[in-house]
Amino acid sequence: MTTTIPLPVQDPRPWRRSLAGVSGRLGGALAVLPLIVVGIYVLVAIVGPMLIAYDPVATNLAERLRPPGSVLADGSTAILGTDGTGRDVFAQVVYGARTSMIIGAATVVICAAFGMLVGLAAGYWGGAVDIVLSRVIDVLIAFPGIVLAIVVAGLFERGLLVVIVALSLSGWVSFARLTRASTLSIKERDWVAAARVMGVSTISIQARHIAPFLVAPVAALLALEFGLIVLGEAGLSFLGIGLPPSTVSWGQTIAAGKEYLSTAWWISAFPGMALALLVIMVGLLGDQLNSRYQRGGAR
Amino acid sequence: MLRMIASRLAVGVFVLWGATTLMFVLIRIAPGDPATILLGSDATPEEIAALRERLGLDENPLVQYLAYFAQLVRLDFGESFRSNQPAMEVVLDRLPATIQLTLAATLIAVIIGLALGLLASRRPDGVVDRIVSTIAILFQGMPTFWVGIMLILVFALTLRVLPSAGSGSFAHVVLPAVTLALPFTAIVARLSRATLTEAMREPYIQTALSKGLSRGEALRGHALRNALGPVITIVGLQMGTLLGGAVVVENVFAWPGLGTLIVQSVSYRDYSVVQAAVLLIAVIVLALNLVADIVNAALDPRIRVGGRA
Amino acid sequence: MTDGATPPVLTIRDLDVVLDGPEPVRILDGVRLDVRAGRTTALIGESGSGKSVLGSTVIGLLPDGMRAEGHLEFAGEQLLGLSERRRASFRGSRIAMIFQDPLAALNPSQRVGRQVGEVLRRRGVRGERLRGAVLSLLERVGIPRPAERARAFPHQLSGGLRQRAVIAMALSGEPELIIADEPTTALDVTVQKRILDLLAELQRESGVSMLFISHDLRVVSHIADDLVVLYAGRVAEIGPAREVLRVPLHPYTRALAASVPSVHAASAIAEPIPGSAASPANRPSGCAFHPRCPLAQEICRAAVPELSEIEPGRFSACHFAEQLRGVPAAIPTEEAR
Numbered sequence: 018m019t020t021t022i023p024l025p026v027q028d029p030r031p032w033r034r035s036l037a038g039v040s041g042r043l044g045g046a047l048a049v050l051p052l053i054v055v056g057i058y059v060l061v062a063i064v065g066p067m068l069i070a071y072d073p074v075a076t077n078l079a080e081r082l083r084p085p086g087s088v089l090a091d092g093s094t095a096i097l098g099t100d101g102t103g104r105d106v107f108a109q110v111v112y113g114a115r116t117s118m119i120i121g122a123a124t125v126v127i128c129a130a131f132g133m134l135v136g137l138a139a140g141y142w143g144g145a146v147d148i149v150l151s152r153v154i155d156v157l158i159a160f161p162g163i164v165l166a167i168v169v170a171g172l173f174e175r176g177l178l179v180v181i182v183a184l185s186l187s188g189w190v191s192f193a194r195l196t197r198a199s200t201l202s203i204k205e206r207d208w209v210a211a212a213r214v215m216g217v218s219t220i221s222i223q224a225r226h227i228a229p230f231l232v233a234p235v236a237a238l239l240a241l242e243f244g245l246i247v248l249g250e251a252g253l254s255f256l257g258i259g260l261p262p263s264t265v266s267w268g269q270t271i272a273a274g275k276e277y278l279s280t281a282w283w284i285s286a287f288p289g290m291a292l293a294l295l296v297i298m299v300g301l302l303g304d305q306l307n308s309r310y311q312r313g314g315a316r
Numbered sequence: 317m318l319r320m321i322a323s324r325l326a327v328g329v330f331v332l333w334g335a336t337t338l339m340f341v342l343i344r345i346a347p348g349d350p351a352t353i354l355l356g357s358d359a360t361p362e363e364i365a366a367l368r369e370r371l372g373l374d375e376n377p378l379v380q381y382l383a384y385f386a387q388l389v390r391l392d393f394g395e396s397f398r399s400n401q402p403a404m405e406v407v408l409d410r411l412p413a414t415i416q417l418t419l420a421a422t423l424i425a426v427i428i429g430l431a432l433g434l435l436a437s438r439r440p441d442g443v444v445d446r447i448v449s450t451i452a453i454l455f456q457g458m459p460t461f462w463v464g465i466m467l468i469l470v471f472a473l474t475l476r477v478l479p480s481a482g483s484g485s486f487a488h489v490v491l492p493a494v495t496l497a498l499p500f501t502a503i504v505a506r507l508s509r510a511t512l513t514e515a516m517r518e519p520y521i522q523t524a525l526s527k528g529l530s531r532g533e534a535l536r537g538h539a540l541r542n543a544l545g546p547v548i549t550i551v552g553l554q555m556g557t558l559l560g561g562a563v564v565v566e567n568v569f570a571w572p573g574l575g576t577l578i579v580q581s582v583s584y585r586d587y588s589v590v591q592a593a594v595l596l597i598a599v600i601v602l603a604l605n606l607v608a609d610i611v612n613a614a615l616d617p618r619i620r621v622g623g624r625a
Numbered sequence: 626m627t628d629g630a631t632p633p634v635l636t637i638r639d640l641d642v643v644l645d646g647p648e649p650v651r652i653l654d655g656v657r658l659d660v661r662a663g664r665t666t667a668l669i670g671e672s673g674s675g676k677s678v679l680g681s682t683v684i685g686l687l688p689d690g691m692r693a694e695g696h697l698e699f700a701g702e703q704l705l706g707l708s709e710r711r712r713a714s715f716r717g718s719r720i721a722m723i724f725q726d727p728l729a730a731l732n733p734s735q736r737v738g739r740q741v742g743e744v745l746r747r748r749g750v751r752g753e754r755l756r757g758a759v760l761s762l763l764e765r766v767g768i769p770r771p772a773e774r775a776r777a778f779p780h781q782l783s784g785g786l787r788q789r790a791v792i793a794m795a796l797s798g799e800p801e802l803i804i805a806d807e808p809t810t811a812l813d814v815t816v817q818k819r820i821l822d823l824l825a826e827l828q829r830e831s832g833v834s835m836l837f838i839s840h841d842l843r844v845v846s847h848i849a850d851d852l853v854v855l856y857a858g859r860v861a862e863i864g865p866a867r868e869v870l871r872v873p874l875h876p877y878t879r880a881l882a883a884s885v886p887s888v889h890a891a892s893a894i895a896e897p898i899p900g901s902a903a904s905p906a907n908r909p910s911g912c913a914f915h916p917r918c919p920l921a922q923e924i925c926r927a928a929v930p931e932l933s934e935i936e937p938g939r940f941s942a943c944h945f946a947e948q949l950r951g952v953p954a955a956i957p958t959e960e961a962r
Contacts, residue, residue: 161560
């Protein structure tokens, strides 16, 4: 027998192994970050307007286009500067948060509810119901969501309800599809078949045996759609469609800041950052929910 | 394969019918008198009455609908009251600019997205992979119109290397196309990374490696081709969203395409044009979806050549 | 097993393959194996014995998380210490592999001819020369109408033809060693023999050495010159195939032989080995086979038996190997070639 020469063949990058260890530990702390940030936004949206006074109509031309951190004549500090008519940018960011959160939450709930009903119906009953509903969906997705929203928002009087409806028109579709697909697969499971055999009523089956398992995938989609809706509302406001000027919106502020871009970049920059941060964090939250759903599965 | 195309076309026709019906309903239920809406607020009472007659607005809705449909089938979309041109002409006039922008953005997104996906999939869960993931998250979260404005701030106003608005030269396309491409790039990057890593787990990659190929060669020579199918399909399906994004981006950069036309027409209530533009977009989206499906089928020889899959 | 006349092309001694993790698993433990030049060594074992891992180790495609340690020598070179690049240079050109499932092993969206010619193309062979080389390879492995078949996609060929194409692919680099990992398992029984005959013939023609991995004793008895029996990641027995099957020197080999119904035997009923196969993850103490072994004694539970040379060229890892000498196997298996 020849003498043995132990020559281990390991991952030739030892730094990679230790990196994996570090990010594993970091992952734990970073993982709650999205939830915390989104929570802060919710808090600001609820509490902010109570603490900060802001009147969109009141202009203060003496203090217009002041950079962030400037101290104003009345002693207060414009943390994020002032805009073209002297209004405080920070206040607009706070009030804009409220607008976005309200519209986002309301719209996404409506879309989820309606979409799930449609998807459940299509998936459970199949056949003609499914075909008809699927075709309706096909018609709606032929239009890019934002285009449809622009048209609808533009057709009607400006207002909160109009915006919500305009954004909902395309928003419910992804919920319907997801619910339909999930229903189709859950419907074949043993416990549903057993319930049917036992003569449980259809409504009951849907509510008690199928619906609970739809929660997980829909939750992940909720986060994603919320982000898209908030972006959509900002886009509409940016274009000057939808919300009346008296309602503060990030999109509006960004639009107003565009003409002062070279001299007062902060007007457009900060609301945009707030918007981007919210959407990114909500998206991350959705990813987390998604992977938890994948791992746990519908038990 | 032909059967698939035929059935898709059939669905497409139905969808077009549904889309036109939707527009019909929307305009009818909008506040105000449709004839006034279509003609604009400074139309004379006689013009309004004439149009009401023509549109049969006092007749029962079903008759109105049939008349509307008859018009559309003749490709008569009415006239833009602002320019007195046929609405579809106005729309088609602006179409090339939007196509140019969208194609440029698609090109950027696909090339950069694929490159990022390839880089990320060489070592899944490695450093590069994590970086690419982070970039993708950023790109998808930032609002497109805001990114456009920030890019204007940096490149047009501060550095002064690119124009901030309008069209006409190659330089004019750069900022709008890049802005539009960003979220799309993220989608392509994530998707190609996913399909590539999955393709790399397939047994035939082991075969390739056993023949002496390096991981990179196996990725490019084998995995890439098999991973392209889903990527192309999704790209085709995402074009609709891209067009939607183009509508917004055009307004940021004053790009003379469908986007600026739609927003202007909406605010001026020039609904013939809006209707024509939206329906045209719907047709384009449907056509793109069909093409994406066909390309996907063509790339998978199991569907193309038939036989046991 | 070292036959002075034919030096081994592959020499493995004390090979360990360890699966990293919170509790590392020794998938292969102290494996010894030789493949003589121009000959076929069959590695036989049940699923979970680690035989495929050995194949992967030789070709150098161990999955992430598995480490190989020990003496792995191919044509005079130590393989385990080499850089990945150097290792890759062996693949395809000096060591080639044939996989179990030809449908999975082939890229479904590439034509068969293109895949068969890939090794040659990488070497710079192009155009007509490449076409001609691919066609002659396909002919050599017995594929009728090769030009037509070269243009086909994998799913259009039958299982047997696909495997022939895979064999052609392996031959294309003119390797010195072919590792065949269960090449006939996924095929119909009627096709299996033909593929085995093809492999034997190719070996006769070209003098290529073969490491044939299988769980099927009948298949192995057809084609093997030398036999290595693997159980739970450890070598149980080594020897010339015919002799090992005639007079096994390890209870596991005996049990394997007995559990295979021979078509010629009086009773065609198989006698399965009682109990289930041990896996490397939960190897019994001492001799891994002792819970299922009819000869087991206290020492078998206490001490791991060494792989020792019982007769010239015949190794066994059993405390009682001596007693098995001269005792023919219970049911005669088919004669090896």
